[in-house]
Amino acid sequence: MEELLCIGCGVVIQTEHKKELGYTPQSALEKGLETGELYCQRCFRLRHYNEITDVQITDDEFLKLLHEVGDSKALVVNVVDIFDFNGSIIPGLPRFVSRNDILLVGNKKDILPKSVKASKVTQWLAERAHEEGLRPVDVILASAQQKDAIKDLMDKIEKLRQGRDVYVVGVTNVGKSTLINAIIQEITGDKDIITTSRFPGTTLDKIEIPLADGAHIYDTPGIIHRHQMAHYLSGKNLKFASPRKEIKPKTYQLNPEQTLFLAGLGRFDFIAGDKQGFTAFFDNELKLHRTKLEGATEFYQKHAGSLLVPPTKAELGTFPELVRHEFTITEKTDVVFSGLGWIRLNSAAKVAAWAPKGVGVVTRKAII
Known part of the structure; x- marks a missing residue:
């Protein structure tokens, strides 16, 4: 055919x-x-x-695109997910974009608790970026849902680009396309007046958004990070990996040898240490269940798909097995389930985090 x-x-x-x-x-x-x-x-x-949707390309295609960025004289806007920073880093980005300036944009600031100061989150992002080898010229927080945040982002881009083109890059599921759509609305003032004639370079690998001085903002496809939880969830359960409302943290006082199940998507074991409060930062609708560490594996086998959902009974056949990651913690630390959320520890403890095979689990300096 x-x-x-x-x-x-x-x-x-x-x-x-x-x-x-x-x-x-x-x-x-x-x-x-x-x-x-x-x-x-x-x-x-x-x-x-006038709606730009995210598309996925292969690693090789993405690398080719990054080399193109490196050969251009441009400002690179790297969008990361505050909710899943480690899962949204592009490995080797500084090497590929050459001498071009990088503006780091932490997206989804609206889902963090309102009590968290933006300045602390910005500083935290800058520190984590440096640990990853990124040296951004600036760090800014954004939210596609908040008009003032988009205006601040556009002002920052305009200040830093100095007449150059702008490439917006990011992995899938960081909200990059939603952010781009909000930028288009900010540029035009009305989301309903743009036609495709305003996007003369709409191509397979990028979309050109013309700016007043003849330069362009290029929206690029997102690279897939397979260790994010979103790749293992069905459509109706994706909401747990992409919270849209302010997170309301839940604190659990745990004794050693107690376990928290993150619905059926993960598990957190408190193995040893002094009794302490563990604060969970997940989508407000994700059901957490406390039980004894002894017999927890059997508990999961019995209740996954019923008491512990998602995944549902129908999804269990294709859902990956949970894999154990053990950590010895000595200071205030987040244990992060990539693309799902994190649990904050306040003091020394020996813990284990279980996540679906293929999903990343890391520790980091506490963001809050």
């Missing part, structure tokens, strides 16, 4: 994989063939709703 191409970006049209390039619903394909205007869903949404 002859390949059908999107007239907007040239990608091969396909109707089976929603998250991959070229997807369009079967009904839209049939209509496009009738009218002669066949668009992939990504281009259709851009054309009719």
